[in-house]
Amino acid sequence: MPDTQQLLFALGIVVVGSPLLLTCILGLSSLASRKLSEEATTRLGHVTIACGLAASIAILLIMLAVDKRHIVVELGNWVVIPDEYHFSVKFVFDRLSVPLAILSYVLSGTIGAFASQYMHREPGFNRFFVLYAIFVLGMVVTSLAGTIETLFTGWELVGLSSVLLVAFYQERPAPPRNALWIWCVYRISDAALLLAAVVMHHLSGEGDFDRLLGSGAWPDEVSSLEPRQALLVGALLLVAAAGKSGLAPFSGWLPRAMEGPTPSSAVFYGALSVHLGAFLLLRVSPLLDLSIWLSVAVATLGLLTAIFAHLAGSVQTDIKSALSFASVAQVGVIVTEIGLGFRYLPLFHLLGHACLRTLQFVRAPTLLQDYGTLENAIGDRLPRVGAPLGRLGVERYRLWLYRWSLERGYLDSLLTEYVVFPFARAFRWCNRMERRWTDLLSHGPSRESDQVQSHFGEFEELP
Amino acid sequence: MNLLQLPWLELTIGLALIGSASVAQIREPNRAYRWGLAFTGGSLACSLLAWLGFYAEAAQGSLEGYSIQPWLFGDLPFRLDELNAPLLPAVALLHFLTALATARTHMRRYSVSWSLAAGAIRLATFSCHDPWMLVGLLAVATVPPYVELVSRRRPVGVYVLHMALFVVLLIAGWAAIDTAESVSSVRAQWGSALLMAAVLVRCGTVPAHCWVTDWFEHASFGIAILFVAPLSGVYAAVRLVLPIGPEWVLRSIGLMSLATAVYAAGMATVEREARRFYAYLFLSHASLVLVGLELQTPLSLTASLCLWLSVILSLGGFGLTLRALEARFGRLALVNYHGLYGHSPTLAVCFLLTGLACVGFPATIGFISTELLVDSAVDVSPMVGVAVVAATALNGIAVVRAYLLLFTGARHMSSVSLEIGMRERLAVLTFAALILGGGLFPQWGVESRRLAVERVLQPLREEAQIGKRAPKALDSAPSEPIY
Numbered sequence: 001m002p003d004t005q006q007l008l009f010a011l012g013i014v015v016v017g018s019p020l021l022l023t024c025i026l027g028l029s030s031l032a033s034r035k036l037s038e039e040a041t042t043r044l045g046h047v048t049i050a051c052g053l054a055a056s057i058a059i060l061l062i063m064l065a066v067d068k069r070h071i072v073v074e075l076g077n078w079v080v081i082p083d084e085y086h087f088s089v090k091f092v093f094d095r096l097s098v099p100l101a102i103l104s105y106v107l108s109g110t111i112g113a114f115a116s117q118y119m120h121r122e123p124g125f126n127r128f129f130v131l132y133a134i135f136v137l138g139m140v141v142t143s144l145a146g147t148i149e150t151l152f153t154g155w156e157l158v159g160l161s162s163v164l165l166v167a168f169y170q171e172r173p174a175p176p177r178n179a180l181w182i183w184c185v186y187r188i189s190d191a192a193l194l195l196a197a198v199v200m201h202h203l204s205g206e207g208d209f210d211r212l213l214g215s216g217a218w219p220d221e222v223s224s225l226e227p228r229q230a231l232l233v234g235a236l237l238l239v240a241a242a243g244k245s246g247l248a249p250f251s252g253w254l255p256r257a258m259e260g261p262t263p264s265s266a267v268f269y270g271a272l273s274v275h276l277g278a279f280l281l282l283r284v285s286p287l288l289d290l291s292i293w294l295s296v297a298v299a300t301l302g303l304l305t306a307i308f309a310h311l312a313g314s315v316q317t318d319i320k321s322a323l324s325f326a327s328v329a330q331v332g333v334i335v336t337e338i339g340l341g342f343r344y345l346p347l348f349h350l351l352g353h354a355c356l357r358t359l360q361f362v363r364a365p366t367l368l369q370d371y372g373t374l375e376n377a378i379g380d381r382l383p384r385v386g387a388p389l390g391r392l393g394v395e396r397y398r399l400w401l402y403r404w405s406l407e408r409g410y411l412d413s414l415l416t417e418y419v420v421f422p423f424a425r426a427f428r429w430c431n432r433m434e435r436r437w438t439d440l441l442s443h444g445p446s447r448e449s450d451q452v453q454s455h456f457g458e459f460e461e462l463p
Numbered sequence: 464m465n466l467l468q469l470p471w472l473e474l475t476i477g478l479a480l481i482g483s484a485s486v487a488q489i490r491e492p493n494r495a496y497r498w499g500l501a502f503t504g505g506s507l508a509c510s511l512l513a514w515l516g517f518y519a520e521a522a523q524g525s526l527e528g529y530s531i532q533p534w535l536f537g538d539l540p541f542r543l544d545e546l547n548a549p550l551l552p553a554v555a556l557l558h559f560l561t562a563l564a565t566a567r568t569h570m571r572r573y574s575v576s577w578s579l580a581a582g583a584i585r586l587a588t589f590s591c592h593d594p595w596m597l598v599g600l601l602a603v604a605t606v607p608p609y610v611e612l613v614s615r616r617r618p619v620g621v622y623v624l625h626m627a628l629f630v631v632l633l634i635a636g637w638a639a640i641d642t643a644e645s646v647s648s649v650r651a652q653w654g655s656a657l658l659m660a661a662v663l664v665r666c667g668t669v670p671a672h673c674w675v676t677d678w679f680e681h682a683s684f685g686i687a688i689l690f691v692a693p694l695s696g697v698y699a700a701v702r703l704v705l706p707i708g709p710e711w712v713l714r715s716i717g718l719m720s721l722a723t724a725v726y727a728a729g730m731a732t733v734e735r736e737a738r739r740f741y742a743y744l745f746l747s748h749a750s751l752v753l754v755g756l757e758l759q760t761p762l763s764l765t766a767s768l769c770l771w772l773s774v775i776l777s778l779g780g781f782g783l784t785l786r787a788l789e790a791r792f793g794r795l796a797l798v799n800y801h802g803l804y805g806h807s808p809t810l811a812v813c814f815l816l817t818g819l820a821c822v823g824f825p826a827t828i829g830f831i832s833t834e835l836l837v838d839s840a841v842d843v844s845p846m847v848g849v850a851v852v853a854a855t856a857l858n859g860i861a862v863v864r865a866y867l868l869l870f871t872g873a874r875h876m877s878s879v880s881l882e883i884g885m886r887e888r889l890a891v892l893t894f895a896a897l898i899l900g901g902g903l904f905p906q907w908g909v910e911s912r913r914l915a916v917e918r919v920l921q922p923l924r925e926e927a928q929i930g931k932r933a934p935k936a937l938d939s940a941p942s943e944p945i946y
Contacts, residue, residue: 153825170871442618449736
């Protein structure tokens, strides 16, 4: 008869192993050009997600039954260099990670079932489900990560699958263009997280959250770091969270993410992926407790994001963009709550918001039809409700504010004008200098690539 | 005596040389290709057996009688140690898979004989311990690319200037060190500086990097990959500069490499043509390997050696994927969307997989090496760590940008099948398997590279620095011959 510890270990393996198995089967069969049928893919998805969900719920029940708040499933060192470096794979089940893992499974399972109908006979059905599997794996790994390296692994998987899903409809230029923008933001976020991971390693000797955040169960850990150290790590993590959750000034990526299929928009950008930044801040909340400046920065950034997203969302003319800004606004509020020192409130807010937003996104394509049905039933137009803020202020400022909101705060334009273009211009200048130099040495034109013509369509200058 | 005790290393190099001479006699391209492939495959098999023999310690003390090296050189200048044991099969594999993935339409253009000759020189370089012989091999290795450019009637000015500079600096540098009284003498310091310059030129460090992009512009893609991807310049740095280079020399290499890593990554991000994009990606990664070497901590050296192996496999695979695309669509512009996914999804997946492996994506072979490199870089200086992270982030953006431009964004119409062929599939899937296998089970690779640092690099440097002995003795001759 296995004891509770062994049982929890086995269940923990099932929680993480289910999406891993799904990813391996779908990924390797695709790589070997032996794609599974739609039916087999759907069934496999259902079974693995159900197993993962059942195991997560079982862990939650056991935790409640034996009154344990912090369970660690340690799989050992993935890589170890004695006395110098180790990469341990460790998963933590506590009051923060278990709800998010269950949420990930519930929403992914729901959307998986929805997508199997929605994507039926689409040419990219298999590709969608491969990316879906990678996404679920990334979410589960990130939720349960016990070390920052493990979290980074999941974080990257979520990022890549999200970007490829945005570019899912790949026969038009807009989806890949938006996917590239999102990837750039994600890389900034990933770079900040990687640096935070390394700094954590140096401060605490290893990347385990236990070491950095102190022993004890979330949210009662007490970190032994100095406030200055907490500020450094926390600031890096805040940049990572801002990129992933679309906080200002990175908010522009979320509406761009709506290029993807509705199921992925719903579960990934509306519900799960967009909350990862808030989750990260909750995970490292003991650091916020150590540094008042860090807490103020978090709260301020959250508040600014919420205000901006509310204004921008109020004037959007398509439902997916409006919903995406509504998501950002709520995430901003959640981050503000975290900065103000709340712990359970933002967690509940996150869980509730994710479920609501998934429902709204899934219903979005049929909303107009529903409106029509309602208007037919009542025999009149539905009443239009203006935004309360729209009635405030002087006409001149209202117009300015409207324009500012419509242009999404000019955030993307500013980033393009002051970051992307100068970067591209600087390196293209270097390119010209290199050309001059090689032309000089070759006594004539040195580049065959100048003669390379576009095979298809017109040239398009990319920023 | 068992099978592993045969002189597999000599057979690895010898088979490639014999193959080169034999294939040169065959005029019919398809037949020459088939024979060339057989010789390259044989060479790969021998290198794998040499590698197995080394780890099984089968050869110790039992092989001198079978080797022709004592008879030819009076010593064993070509042998395996912890450092080069896995590099040799990796280089042989790169040669074999490049030959295997050569499209039928390109067989006339792909010079099998010269490729085998260049392969033999490269394999000899990577197993050479004798400094002068290594200098000679590195110099000779610059000849086949020159022949390639001349035979294709392409401009050779940029290549010749840089390689002539490299060879002169290399010979002058080692001559100065060889004739110096001790490692700390002024002459040796000058020699180190010249060697440093030679290594920087060979690795394509800014400002001496233009030959790499020029080489990719004019050479056939397969030959171009084979010349740069094994990172012969890094091998020269490890064998010649690292053991005796003074701190300031190593620091200078590190700083210039760091600048190159970021610069080349930025250039890759805005590049408008696929080959040049690949060349910059290579430059950035070669520089990152050098950065790790010059940080001089055991962890950074381990990271650098891991990254080296990862770069050979992932950039090799990435290059072959690009080459397969070129074989179908010609030179590829990166200024508009091509939408090739629908025609060759396997190529698209392999492109992304190998590209992401280069930039250290989780579960690929580059992940742990990048982690280790960033970790050790931050340990030395936070700014170095930030620069390394910036370079990897930019490389990641460049790879995904290229993927999106090549495979998405449009619908490409074609009346013929453009799906990947069987041989190409085998080549890219082999790389994919190695990249994923090395990424999911990295411990063995890291351990092996760690041993290389502990048993080869650190002892060499410590002996040279503490003993201040003459550089001739830097050849790390083991007490017993190891194959």
